[in-house]
Amino acid sequence: xxxxxxxxxxxxxxxxxxxxxxxxxxxxxxxxxxxxxxxxxxxxxxxxxxxxxxxxxxxxxxxxxxxxxxxxxxxxxxxxxxxxxxxxxxxxxxxxxxxxxxxxxxxxxxxxxxxxxxxxxxxxxxxxxxxxxxxxxxxxxxxxxxxxxxxxxxxxxxxxxxxxxxxxxxxxxxxxxxxxxxxxxxxxxxxxxxxxxxxxxxxxxxxxxxxxxxxxxxxxxxxxxxxxxxxxxxxxxxxxxxxxxxxxxxxxxxxxxxxxxxxxxxxxxxxxxxxxxxxxxxxxxxxxxxxxxxxxxxxxxxxxxxxxxxxxxxxxxxxxxxxxxxxxxxxxxxxxxxxxxxxxxxxxxxxxxxxxxxxxxxxxxxxxxxxxxxxxxxxxxxxxxxxxxxxxxxxxxxxxxxxxxxxxxxxxxxxxxxxxxxxxxxxxxxxxxxxxxxxxxxxxxxxxxxxxxxxxxxxxxxxxxxxxxxxxxxxxxxxxxxxxxxxxxxxxxxxxxxxxxxxxxxxxxxxxxxxxxxxxxxxxxxxxxxxxxxxxxxxxxxxxxxxxxxxxxxxxxxxxxxxxxxxxxxxxxxxxxxxxxxxxxxxxxxxxxxxxxxxxxxxxxxxxxxxxxxxxxxxxxxxxxxxxxxxxxxxxxxxxxxxx
Numbered sequence: 001x002x003x004x005x006x007x008x009x010x011x012x013x014x015x016x017x018x019x020x021x022x023x024x025x026x027x028x029x030x031x032x033x034x035x036x037x038x039x040x041x042x043x044x045x046x047x048x049x050x051x052x053x054x055x056x057x058x059x060x061x062x063x064x065x066x067x068x069x070x071x072x073x074x075x076x077x078x079x080x081x082x083x084x085x086x087x088x089x090x091x092x093x094x095x096x097x098x099x100x101x102x103x104x105x106x107x108x109x110x111x112x113x114x115x116x117x118x119x120x121x122x123x124x125x126x127x128x129x130x131x132x133x134x135x136x137x138x139x140x141x142x143x144x145x146x147x148x149x150x151x152x153x154x155x156x157x158x159x160x161x162x163x164x165x166x167x168x169x170x171x172x173x174x175x176x177x178x179x180x181x182x183x184x185x186x187x188x189x190x191x192x193x194x195x196x197x198x199x200x201x202x203x204x205x206x207x208x209x210x211x212x213x214x215x216x217x218x219x220x221x222x223x224x225x226x227x228x229x230x231x232x233x234x235x236x237x238x239x240x241x242x243x244x245x246x247x248x249x250x251x252x253x254x255x256x257x258x259x260x261x262x263x264x265x266x267x268x269x270x271x272x273x274x275x276x277x278x279x280x281x282x283x284x285x286x287x288x289x290x291x292x293x294x295x296x297x298x299x300x301x302x303x304x305x306x307x308x309x310x311x312x313x314x315x316x317x318x319x320x321x322x323x324x325x326x327x328x329x330x331x332x333x334x335x336x337x338x339x340x341x342x343x344x345x346x347x348x349x350x351x352x353x354x355x356x357x358x359x360x361x362x363x364x365x366x367x368x369x370x371x372x373x374x375x376x377x378x379x380x381x382x383x384x385x386x387x388x389x390x391x392x393x394x395x396x397x398x399x400x401x402x403x404x405x406x407x408x409x410x411x412x413x414x415x416x417x418x419x420x421x422x423x424x425x426x427x428x429x430x431x432x433x434x435x436x437x438x439x440x441x442x443x444x445x446x447x448x449x450x451x452x453x454x455x456x457x458x459x460x461x462x463x464x465x466x467x468x469x470x471x472x473x474x475x476x477x478x479x480x481x482x483x484x485x486x487x488x489x490x491x492x493x494x495x496x497x498x499x500x501x502x503x504x505x506x507x508x509x510x511x512x513x514x515x516x517x518x519x520x521x522x523x524x525x526x527x528x529x530x531x532x533x534x535x536x537x538x539x540x541x542x543x544x545x546x547x548x549x550x551x552x553x554x555x556x557x558x559x560x561x562x563x564x565x566x567x568x569x570x571x572x573x574x575x576x577x578x579x580x581x582x583x584x585x586x587x588x589x590x591x592x593x594x595x596x597x598x599x600x601x602x603x604x605x606x607x608x609x610x611x612x613x614x615x616x617x618x619x620x621x622x623x624x625x626x627x628x629x630x631x632x633x634x635x636x637x638x639x640x641x642x643x644x
Contacts, residue, residue, distance in 0.1 A: 156374040158253055161277075161367045162246040167593055167604040168363055169239035174627045176232050181626075184436065184619050187429035192353050193228045196291070218424055225427045226410045231291075235360075237403050238284050242367075245277045266377050275385050278371045279392045285329055285364040291357045292318040306345045313339065314354075317361065330369040333361050352590065352611040359591035359608070543642035548576035554618070555625035556636030567615040573607075573624075580639075605631055 027033045032051060040046040052060075079086075090098065102109055178185045194200070199209040199220070212220060252270045253260075259267055266274070292314050303311070313336045316323045324332060336358060340347045350358070372378055385392075544552070554568050574584050574592075581598030590609040596602065607624060610616050616624070628634045 157370060158246070158250055161370050162243070162250050163595070163604055164363050164367060164587075164593070165239055165243040165246045167606050168360070169236065169243040170603070170631070171606045172232070172236040172239050174630065176236055177630070178623055178626070179229075179232060182619075182623060183434040185623060186427075187434035190224060190228055190427065190429050193231075194224045196351070196353050197224065197227075217428075217430075218421075221428045221430070222421070222424045225424060230407050230410045233406050234403060237406075241399065242277070242280055242284060245273065245280060246367075249273050249277055262376055271377075271384060272388065274371065274374075275381065275388060276392060276395070278368065278381070279385070280396065281364055281368050281371075283396060285361065285368070286320065288357045288360045288364070292354060304345075306339070306343050307349065310336075310339060310346050310349055329361070330365040330372075333358070333365040337362065348612060350611075352608075355590040355611050356608060359587060362587055362591070540638070542580045542639050544576065544579050544639055545642055547572060548579045549639055549641050551576035552639040553636065555621050555628070556634070556639075557618070557622055557625070558636050567617060568621045570609050570614045570616065573616065599632075601632055603631060 026037050028037075032048075035041070035046070035048045038046065040048045093101070179189060180186075199212065202208055209220075249270075252267075252273055256267045256270050260270075265271075313332060316327070316332055317329075317336070340350060340358075371381070374381075551568055551572050554566060577594050578584055581596055582594040583597045585593050585595065586609075587593055587606075590611050591606055592609055593604055593606050595604045605627065607627075610620070625634075625636075
């Protein structure tokens with residue numbers, strides 16, 4: 001896998017030769033010496049600021065104080081002599097004329113008298129701003145980031161890193177399962193990727209891309225489908241690896257809890273794991289910006305300040321150049337989120353696809369920022385990383401070999417001819433083959449078909465089996481193949497225990513036809529029990545109010561209970577999740593994280609807020625229900641109306 005470009009200055013690289021003539025006698029802590037060294041002063045565009053001594057500052061303060069009292073005395077004398085004339089002339093002027101006179105004399109005059117008294121005044125008390133959770137009912141990580149400069153120094157929160165990465169890895173796995181199981185979700189994901197490809201834009205001459213011409217659709221859809229599938233697997237591999245490293249780091253922090261002290265260096269094993277995670281986070285942040293496609297401003301067109309600012313931020317993230325290196329990804333992502341949340345026009349310009357990408361960028365940026373505030377050790381991370389950089393690069397190349405094989409396999413499947421392969425024809429959603437009106441009510445014909453009794457075919461009459469004959473050698477070789485690996489996932493990150501390990505060999509038992517059969521051995525009964533269908537786990541019932549019950553009935557839709565499926569407002573979904581014991585926290589973009597606080601589970605889960613409308617479509621709500629069932633085993637019958 002390719003590494004991110006490193007814009008950090010290398011004192012031993014070839015670019016350091018141009019600084020060989022710089023004198024070592026310069027005192028870089030002296031402002032005057034610094035400005036002189038960079039060529040500031042007369043004859044240059046960089047002026048030298050005036051340096052004042054403490055005595056000069058005191059003289060300036062006394063002079064300005066005298067001017068204040070002198071101006072007051074002059075104004076007081078004028079008012080005593082001409083007050084009657086001023087009032088007579090002032091009463092004859094209109095409100096607009098008075099306003100013009102005042103603004104000419106004081107252009108930036110406050111709207112009200114004593115603007116410092118515009119806010120609430122508490123005598124003997126202190127004004128405390130309400131926390132975001134008290135205002136909206138939910139916490140917001142974006143608000144926390146905006147308030148961070150005005151709060152005390154933040155503490156290193158490794159548990160938050162582990163929670164964000166683990167939950168995002170789970171969401172990536174659910175995304176991959178949904179693409180495999182839900183045709184509508186697969187089609188929508190493919191079409192969304194297609195709309196955000198640069199090939200959909202016309203060139204400067206107004207011509208369409210070559211792959212969009214008639215007869216070349218196979219190449220275009222091959223690239224779109226390959227890119228979508230590759231992105232799904234890459235996100236799962238990336239966040240699973242980051243989650244695994246974060247969990248290991250949490251264990252090491254507990255292991256060395258009694259050793260870690262601000263007055264001592266970090267333990268070697270713990271420091272190496274922390275730097276390794278930071279390196280992987282930095283490399284992983286290369287992927288999401290590549291999805292941000294920025295349209296360059298057409299010559300002669302006019303963009304307002306919001307559009308220009310938004311395009312600059314997106315271009316800075318997508319370009320991954322010196323601007324991003326100097327500002328830092330956490331700062332740029334924070335500014336992008338602030339702009340989208342504060343200005344409605346900016347939010348309307350960002351699609352739901354890009355909002356999801358910004359959400360991934362936020363998770364990576366927040367994890368990187370956590371390592372930057374791990375003081376006092378963070379000040380020496382650059383030096384420690386420099387000593388381990390080659391080892392980290394070698395480890396990263398080895399770890400991502402399987403990722404590269406997946407990407408190479410998908411690239412090799414791209415059609416380079418006008419005749420697309422069969423897989424591309426099957427995955428092309430342009431003809432509507434994946435469309436099914438599941439959100440519509442069932443018709444009378446559908447109800448009749450579902451209500452009819454099924455016709456059961458009787459088992460065929462028993463026929464004596466032919467005499468068994470030894471198979472040939474070639475057939476023996478086929479029987480020795482491991483059929484378990486034919487449907488195993490490509491990666492072992494999320495597959496867990498293999499199917500072969502889970503399979504329990506069922507011993508053969510000879511049935512006794514005469515007399516009382518002997519009881520089966522214990523291990524035989526145990527094996528037979530494992531092969532039987534497990535009864536459903538006992539799940540608790542959740543008494544909820546009517547508002548939450550309506551949401552869960554839409555999520556776990558049952559035609560026998562509700563005849564008409566509908567949309568689910570996002571605020572109602574938040575209310576329903578919090579009513580059953582989840583704490584909702586808004587991350588960046590459209591990502592919300594739900595943490596169980598009153599349940600007997602510990603797994604967090606993430607969902608995307610619908611953008612730009614605040615309502616979930618019926619198909620999206622059903623997909624949310626499937627994710628909740630896979631994560632917690634929930635079903636519609638668990639939620640009942642609270643009679644209180």
